[in-house]
Amino acid sequence: MPSERPEKLLHEAFRMILRAYQLMGYDIEGDDNFRETVHRSARAAMELVRPTADIQGEIDRLMAKTFPARYDEMVISKHNICFGVCPHHLLPVIYRVSVAYLPMDNVVGISKLSRLIRLMARRPVLQEDYTHELAELLYARLNSRGSAAYIEGLHLCMAARGVEAHEARLVTSAVRGIFRDQPATRQEFLDLVTAPPLQLL
Ligand SMILES: [Zn+2]
Known part of the structure; x- marks a missing residue:
């Protein structure tokens, strides 16, 4: 080779x-x-697009530094703007990402949460997979009581070519644990993170 x-x-x-x-x-x-x-x-x-080994290494480092939870209220990181590419056209995607989790024993610093979100976007990955992977990370890896991710994506493959659907935003969400089991918790999250759509230009 x-x-x-x-x-x-x-x-x-x-x-x-x-x-x-x-x-x-x-x-x-x-x-x-x-x-x-x-x-x-x-x-x-x-x-x-960052190398997978770099991304994995940085996720490990970020997730290794958690703090004991002093509250058990919902932690939200809202409207993070970040960038990636779609695996179908390798064209840029602009995301607006919101995540939340309900801590069990540990919390992760809010700035680390933003870094995690940006880092995981820098891949040729389907928005659906990215959404579920974020929710899974904040549930299984952080050992929380539940997690949620909500992402709006402006895909240049849709906006700048083909059907030229300038206004089209792809919306995906994923929930785990208590956010899945309790519709009220899920709704509280959605109410908090859904605001007027991302305005670009
Ligand atoms: Zn595409």
Whole structure:
């Protein structure tokens, strides 16, 4: 197995994409704006999608630092804006993510919760899976009494091409434990996190 590095492959890929644009009539050699594009695009792609090992390692580090719970009220982290890509088109998705959990013994710091949410978005992952994985993490891994995740996604594959459904937001939610068993708890969460839709531009 040759030792291939993702950075190198991304450079090659973007070089070929620019070659295709050249065939489509764009002056990628004469126009100065394209001079560093291969390098910039490869770097941007590495930021948009993080290696699985890095993500897992950081999740482990973040989840290892919990604090004893002093309250058993609902903890909510609301309207986190974060970015990822869809696995079908590899085009960016802008998410607005809200999560909640009811602690049992431990809580995780609120800023860590936001980092966790942003980190887990940086994958070519289905929004549905991302939603369930967040809920599962805050339930099983944190050993809470229940958890919930609610995500609105603006998918550029829908908004910028194809049907050009500019206004379409994909909405997904997932619940575990007490949020699943008690409709009132689930409703309290949904009431708290559903606000006017994400306005971009
Ligand atoms: Zn897509």
